[in-house]
Amino acid sequence: MKIFFYKFLLIFVLLTLFYKFTVDSTINNLKRNFNKLYDIEIIKFEIRKEIKKLIDKEKIFSEEDVYLINKLVSKIKSELSNPK
Numbered sequence: 001m002k003i004f005f006y007k008f009l010l011i012f013v014l015l016t017l018f019y020k021f022t023v024d025s026t027i028n029n030l031k032r033n034f035n036k037l038y039d040i041e042i043i044k045f046e047i048r049k050e051i052k053k054l055i056d057k058e059k060i061f062s063e064e065d066v067y068l069i070n071k072l073v074s075k076i077k078s079e080l081s082n083p084k
Contacts, residue, residue: 054060061069
């Protein structure tokens with residue numbers, strides 16, 4: 001009876017370890033990936049919400065921002081049109 005108990009205990013421990021290192025780790029990886037996807041969806045939702053707010057605004061940029069962006073774009077255009 002002792003030998004049976006020891007064999008049973010050994011097999012149980014080995015099966016538990018096998019499960020832990022194979023099936024359980026795969027399940028945990030899937031859970032992590034799902035959480036990442038869920039976070040991405042939350043970020044997408046927040047971006048959409050902010051874009052809708054911007055669309056409703058009459059002016060998005062200030063006068064200074066418009067001036068700076070125009071200067072930057074013109075500088076980029078000039079550098080692209082005149083390669084060295």
